[in-house]
Amino acid sequence: MKTIASCVDEIIMSSPFLEEGLSRDIINFSALAKDLNHTISQMLRKPVKDGAIMMALRRHQQPLNLDNSVPLKRVFKNLGDITVRSNLSDFTFQNSKSLINSHTQVLEKISANQQIFYAFTRGMFESNIIISTSEKESISKAFKNEVLIGQQDKLSAISIYLPKGNSKIAGLYYQIFKRLAWERITLYEVVSTTNEFTIVVEDLLVDKAFSVIKRLKD
Template sequence: MKTISACVEELLVSQPFLEEALSRNIINYSALAEELVTPISEMLKKPVKTGAIMMALRRYNPPTDLGNSPRLKRVIKNLGDITVRSNLSDFTFQNSNTLINSHSKILEHLNTNNNIFYAFTRGILESTIIISSSQKAYVLEHFKNEKQLGVKEQLSAISISLPKGNSKITGLYYQIFKRLAWEGISLYEVVSTTNEFTVLVEDELVDKAFSVIKRLKS
C-alpha cells in the first residue's frame, strides 16, 4: 500500500528543481505541503492532512550530490573551451536501407572542406544531420531519394569541452540543462561525444545561451 512518504518522494523526484530547493533549505515546508495536498490525496484516493505531508517532507532525504558535490563543482569550474558556430541547418530523415549510401557522399564531400560544421546522429527510426547552411543544396541533392521528416534552419551550436572522466560525475548534464531551463532557453538538439557536449539553439537565443554556459564556470 502506498504511503504519504512514498507519494512525496515520487512527486519530488519528478520535479528536480523543487527537490534541489528542498535540499538547500530554501523552501517553505508549510506552503509546499499545502500545494501537495491535492495531488497526494488523488494518488492515495483519500483525504490527507497538511501536517502529515510536512512530516514526510522533513524526513525526505534528497540525493547528497544534487549540485553540492565538491567533485561536481570542481569539474564545472574546469569546463574547457566554449565554441560557437552559427548558420546551421538541421535535417531529419527516416532511416532506410539506402540512407548510409547517401550519408557517405556527404562524408566524401566533407573530406575536402574542414571548415564545415557537421554532426550526424542515427536513431532507431530516424537520423539527423546538422550541417553548415551553405551545404543545404548539397544535402538535399544527395538525399533526394530519402524521406525527409523535417528541416530547421537559422540554428547555432554551442560546444563545450568536458574534462576527462566526466562520465563518472553524477549531475553534470543536469546542471547544464538546469541553468538553461531557468533562463527559459529551449534546446532544439543535443549532441555529445565522450569529452564534448553540444547544444543546438535558435539563432536569437545563442547569445543568451552562451552567456549562461560561460557563467557555469564562474
C-alpha cells in the first residue's frame, strides 16, 4: 500500500535535480511540501497535510554524495586530452540485411584518411552514423538503397580520454551528464568506448559544452 513516505521517495528518485537540491540542503522543506501536496494527494487519492509531507522529506534517505567520492575526484583530475571535432553530420538508418554492406563501402573509402571522423552504432532497430560532413556524398551513395530515418548537419563532437579503470567508478557518467544538464546543454548523440567518451552537440552549443567538460578537472 502506498504511503506518503513512499510517494515522496518515488517523486524524488524520478527527479534528479530535486534529489540534488535536497542533498545540498538548498531546498526549503516547507515550500517543497506545499508544492508536492497536490501530486501526493492524487497519488494516494485522498487529501494529505503539508506537515506529513515535510516529515517524510526530512526522513528521506539521501543517496551517497558521489561529488565527494575520492575515486571519482581522482578520475576527473587525471582526465586526458579533450578533443573537439567540428563539421560533422549525423545519419540514422533503419536496420536491414544489406546495411552492413553499405557500412563496409564507406569504411573502405575513408580508411586511408585518418582526418575523417567516423562513428557507427547499431541498435536493435536502427543504426547511427556520425561522419565528417565532407563525406556526405559518400554516405548518400553507399546507403542509397537504405531507409533514412533522420539526418542532421552542423554538429560538433567533444571527445574525452578517460583514465584506465574508469568503468569501475560509480557515478562517473552521471556527473558529466548532470553538469551538462545544469547548463541546459542538449546532447545530440553520445558515443563511448572503454577509455574514450564522446558527446555530440549542435555547433551553437560546442563552446559552452567544452567549457563544462574542461571544468571537470577543477
